[in-house]
Amino acid sequence: MAGEQSSGTFVSVPGESAELKARSAARVVSCEVMATDLPQSVPSAGVDPARRASRARVTLSWPLDNIGPSLPNLVATVAGNLFELRQVAGLRLEALRLPPAFAEAYPGPAFGVGGTRRLAGVEAGPLIGTIIKPSIGFDPAQTADLVDTLCAAGIDFVKDDELQSAGPTCPFEARVDAVMRAVDAHADRTGRKVMVAFNLTGDLDEMRRRHDHVLAAGGTCVMASLNSVGIVGMVELRRHSALPIHAHRNGWGYLSRHPSLGWSFPAWSALWRLAGADHMHVNGLANKFAEEDGSVIAAARSCAEPLVDGAPMTVMPVFSSGQTVWQAAGTYEALGTADLIHCSGGGILAHPDGPAAGVQALRHAWEAAIAGRPLADAAATDPALAGAMTLKA
Template identity: 30%
Template sequence: MKAVDARGFFSSANALEFEDYLLLDYVFECQGDPELAAAHLCSEQSTAQWKRVNVSEDYRPRFAAKVLSLDTQACPSGFSSPVVELGDGEVYRCKVRIAHPHANFGPRLPNLLSAVLGEGAFFAPGIPLIKLLDIQFPDSFLSAFQGPRFGIQGLRERLQVENRPIFFGVIKPNIGLPPEPFAELGYQAWTGGLDIAKDDEMLADVQWSPLAERARLLGAARMRAEQETGVPKIYLANITDELDRLIDLHDTAVAAGAGAVMLNAWPMGLSAARMLSAYTKVPMVAHFPVIAGMSRLPFFGVHTRVMTKLQRLAGFDVIIMPGFGARMMTPAAEVQACIDACLDPTFGNIKPSLPVPGGSDSAATLEAVYNLVGSADFGFVPGRGVFSHPQGPAAGARSLHQAWAAISAGVPMAEAAKDRPELKAALETFG
């Protein structure tokens, strides 16, 4: 690409109508001229060859992605990760903001991903390392999406839960139990105060625990727990599977008593989730397999904030994400960025999704998570913290309510635990 041609992939902000563009923030490492690399990045994800040979035309004004800003710094030690040898030349790390005309792909998630995370981004000449950090969507694009059917408030209304986190629990062992003992564990946790008992993301429609039978028994256990406690409960069924089974598994689980369904969002695909969101009459929950494999390196892949925004667009009412603490190997600022992406009130008319930052949680970690989130609009999802509580799942669930009561009253957790044996055992076991 000649230098004079490269300038056709640059623009100023005041020269564009932003309702026509997505704003993309990337960080990349390149060898050679950063401006030329940025122009290649825009070209490869939009027009590529922008005119026919020997024809006087230029498709860039209408179709080209354009660089709005480019900040560069030299990297004397070379690329941050080993890459295919590119030859000699100084290495630069660049942050670039690109305006991409969304008419190129329309309000279609597979086509959007193909443009901004496809060949054009990851095989742009001279750029072996690149990471998509953020996407900003104009209202003209967001208006084509329904987003979450229920959102946070709809889920709260179903559960009759206000002014506190929603308490999930991952029934454990995650894939090792047949339906009967699995349902009994769910029942015990519900009677102790758990709002939502859920399948683990690893538990599918398997021989030792068929979804139809599991959902039937969990549905019956849920109804029994509701009658005894007088408050609504939800069984969250994992229906992740091949696409051609998705609707049948959904119908089977919901008819048997599942009050919500869970998809492993990226293995299933966002388009599948968007289709199911338009079909289902129960809340839809996302889990995060594959996400770490796409996001963990600092200068390669895609930031989890982008994935969260796209899951919200696809219609997930609840988004489970890697949470705080060393166990999940995700920086606190990144977790917070995903929470903010769930709750952002400027996301067109799309309802907020309930953020559920998860990973080795229990009553012992509830206060820290609440302080980091900064509000009660989150889901809290212990596994062992409920189902490995030394006094049993009902006590594990009660310990969550006891911890929240202490937080709400401003009472130190250790002080509150003195006359609450379930909380005391949770702090001693998991603290």
């Protein structure tokens, strides 16, 4: 692993001197064997499939001079051809420890928790959010009608679904214009502007143009699909953006689902925090996907963990996926903070008494959670909350 990803190759070559190795070779800092006599995690070319495997925790160190403080080249080094090595039947990148040079090269989130709260007008408690549903199929006017309803319902945050970007049925600019007319009309009446994350995922020039359109229309947030735009796309969007960037992790499963292959969320999200994400999706408790609750909470906690000395680069975790009033207490108990966005799609829009009751119920569920009050007790005198308890993923 160390040789392949630094100065070595499959045979000795002229020029790989002791001096060059001392200067440029990666080092194996530690190799702690965790288990032996295990079945291979994935088929490995050139290795007998019947051969048993060991599992170890390995720490590798690369000289910064090999790549400089460059996120694209960091990825090529720590997650490049390592996964293809025939001697490795499974490999998972668990953690990254980066030198201060990376924090000097990349400014990280421009808004984070504090800036998001300021723009959304939510000083305390979670941002109660939702997703445009149906995910795709509405035209701009229909989308704006739903946002108008949600604004009237008291929502804090609305986001496009990741499937909705700029198709012919719902062009990006027309959608932004229609939605912002509804948002601004509500703000004129109430003095409070709902934050809407418009999905501008696209080519670099498209994302810049779309960002500028949102900014000119008075919008306060943009959204990008990380695995679609890539590291360079996120870095360039951060350099250009005057708005918070809502980072969606769709496709995360193919990087993480096998326990012996891929990335841990803290390691993977470190790249995007440095690149400039302000919000990071972390799934949700009792979600509709395959991720276990412990993994979700670990992901959310990692959003506040320092990346390098003196540069915490805290981002706001976004909980979504089958979220209802039932998850508020467990989420707060596990995190001990309400610095988060709690997005409930069906849990708000499918409330039996309508979206306003759905927003009210989720907000009251969080108030009960923070106060340490059981959900059933709070619902006994709260019809909206009682109605929301009939919805489960």
